[in-house]
Amino acid sequence: MSAVLKDAPRLVRMQDGDLAKVMAIESAIYTHPWTGGNFGDSLRAGYQCWTWRLGNELLGYFVLLVAAGEGHLLNLSVAAARQGSGHGSKILKEAMRLARSCGAQRIFLEVRPSNLAAKALYGRFGFHEVAVRPGYYPAHGGREDALVLTLAL
Numbered sequence: 400m401s402a403v404l405k406d407a408p409r410l411v412r413m414q415d416g417d418l419a420k421v422m423a424i425e426s427a428i429y430t431h432p433w434t435g436g437n438f439g440d441s442l443r444a445g446y447q448c449w450t451w452r453l454g455n456e457l458l459g460y461f462v463l464l465v466a467a468g469e470g471h472l473l474n475l476s477v478a479a480a481r482q483g484s485g486h487g488s489k490i491l492k493e494a495m496r497l498a499r500s501c502g503a504q505r506i507f508l509e510v511r512p513s514n515l516a517a518k519a520l521y522g523r524f525g526f527h528e529v530a531v532r533p534g535y536y537p538a539h540g541g542r543e544d545a546l547v548l549t550l551a552l
């Protein structure tokens with residue numbers, strides 16, 4: 400195998416054994432992280448749960464639900480130390496490819512209005528806002544709306 404291929408990050412199905420590392424990343428990058436139970440439930444429910452790895456290092460992950468021709472991107476995360484290096488874009492591309500291959504014609508996701516990095520990432524891919532869910536997220540000192548974004552695949 401060439402050095403280039405060996406050094407390229409790749410998508411690997413998430414397993415129960417990944418949850419400690421996933422939770423370490425999750426807890427470090429969100430004010431209100433998913434719990435281990437949320438990931439465990441997603442795995443057991445058969446959602447598309449994938450990690451993005453460079454060798455043994457977990458760079459990021461996503462959780463995707465595809466049903467009735469629609470994909471819902473429930474979680475997309477990059478480890479704090481690896482943000483800003485193009486991994487979020489690559490993981491998003493992989494999630495979109497997978498959604499398409501599972502029969503989705505459209506993909507939806509929710510994002511906090513205050514999450515400027517994520518909003519910029521989704522905007523670059525052509526996502527647009529279709530709805531607001533008022534008070535959807537817990538937030539410090541109250542609740543925060545969710546913007547619902549979508550993109551035709």
Ligand SMILES: CC(C)(COP(=O)(O)OP(=O)(O)OC[C@H]1O[C@@H](n2cnc3c(N)ncnc32)[C@H](O)[C@@H]1OP(=O)(O)O)[C@@H](O)C(=O)NCCC(=O)NCCS
Nearest residue numbers: 428475476477482483484485486487488510516517519520
């Ligand atoms: C949002 C997130 C997934 C982006 O991943 P990333 O690897 O940092 O993104 P990339 O390096 O691929 O950057 C892609 C684009 O995202 C935007 N972006 C990324 N970081 C940004 C930042 N700190 N501020 C503003 N825009 C940012 C930019 O548009 C960037 O394109 P550019 O580099 O050409 O300007 C990552 O910041 C993350 O995991 N954040 C915490 C978890 C989270 O908020 N997930 C999304 C929930 S909806």
